[in-house]
Amino acid sequence: MSSTPPRPRALFAMGRPHRDALFPRAAIDRLTRLVDIEPDLVAEDFDHVPHLAAVELLITSWGCRPLDDAVLARMPALKAVVHAAGSVKHHVTEACWERGLHVSTAAAANAEYTLAAILFANKRVLEIGGLYREHRDALDWAAHFPGFGNYRRTIGLVGASLVGRRVLELLRPHAFDILLADPHLDPEAARSMGARLVELDELLAVSDVVSLHAPALPETYHLLDARRLSLLRDGATLVNTGRGSLIDTAALTAEALSGRIHAVLDVTEPEVLPAASPLYALPNVLLTPHIAGSLGGELARITRSALDEVERYCAGREFAYPVNRAALTTSA
Structure with a gap:
């Protein structure tokens, strides 16, 4: 008679408010069908966590403490x-990675957010919206x-x-000519x-x-400096949802x-910009407060992605969105 293999022991490692926001009851129900986890146990640090030595899978998010040598020594089963x-x-x-x-x-x-910024930029939505607000009638937009x-x-x-790769996927249905600059890729x-x-x-x-991604x-610090910014064609739009330090x-x-030029900036250096920065008031600049990532109702998408990965792990399959040591040194 065959027996069901034991479910891997898992642990939440993140700030408790993030666990509460990311894993509502329905998500917990799915998770507990996949792994052996105490849903109310959240490791905001790794002190005084019961059964830590048996944990095979960590489910992490914002607020997770660094998984250094000392922490990993207490989790010999972690995979x-x-x-x-x-x-x-x-x-x-x-x-x-050494483990x-x-x-x-x-x-x-x-x-x-990036897809929307690209589509709105080419359609000149912000500028047309501003002119329409001022004139309150139809102009010859062309x-x-x-x-x-x-x-x-x-x-x-x-x-x-x-x-960046996900943005490329989202751009495919549109009739764009797409260029990519990345020193770690080949043309193929x-x-x-x-x-x-x-x-x-x-x-x-x-x-x-x-x-920018x-x-x-x-x-890459100030990758876009004065010289490179001067290369942008007149009327071009620069979108930064990556890192503020990429731009001078x-x-x-x-x-x-x-x-x-125009700019759509969700990240800046510094973040937040000084109150006196001209970028707040310029009609050709859209500043947003680091909201390009998943927020609000979009958190459910992150949760689903994480649960799908847990399911793949439990089935002995490769992750759909793996991170490896080499990629981590060259990716955002």
């Missing part, structure tokens, strides 16, 4: 980490914005991170994603919209003040 959020850089340490842990992320769930619209526009993505890999690999300077010079690394804020402010 995998499913992160119900984006970046894992805050808690997945070198010790995790050979399998790590998954829900970062790819955060891409809709005369004000020659060639505006999305058909056959050139979109440049900087960085093939998980979010870019083609498989539906993009043409080019150097960053070329991408900046020919794109109608440039969207590169990681924050010493070599002073240089961008100067370009935006000239009115030559």
Whole structure:
């Protein structure tokens, strides 16, 4: 007579408010069918956590403490980490890779904002909305914005991170010419994603919209400096949902003040910008307070992604959105 294999022991490791927001009753019900977990036990740190040595799977999110050597020594059975959020850089340490842990992320769930920003930018929605509010009648929009619209526009993505790749997927149904700049890809890999690999300077010079998805690394600090920002074509839109440090804020402010380019900025350096920054008031700049990621009702998508990964793990399958040591050093 066959017996059902034991379910892996799992543990929530995150801030308790995040557990409560991400895992409502229905999600808990699904999770407890997959793993052996105490739903009300949330490890905001790893002190005084019962049965820690038996934990095979960590379900993490915002607020998870770093999984360093000392923590991992107390979890000899740990094999995998499913992160119900984006970046894992805050808690997945070198010790995790030395252990050979399998790590998954829900970062790819955060891409809709970028798609909307691209579509609105080419349609000149913000500018037209402002003019319409002022005039309260229909103007000759084609005369004000020659060639505006999305058909056959050139979109440049900087960085093939998980979010960048998801943006590429979302762009496919639209008639865009898509360029990609990423020093860690080859042309064939870019083609498989539906993009043409080019150097960053070329991408900046020919794109109608440039969207940033590169990681924050010493070599990407102020990746878009004054020289590179000057390469943007007149009327181009720069979208940053990645990291504020990718752009030289002073240089961008100067370009935006000239009115030559547009910008949609969900992240800035610093974050938050000083109250006196001209970027708040410029009609060609949209500032939002780091809301591109999943928030509100969108948290359910992160939860579903994490639960799907837990189900794959329990079935002995590969993660759909794995993170590995090499990719982590070159992705956002």
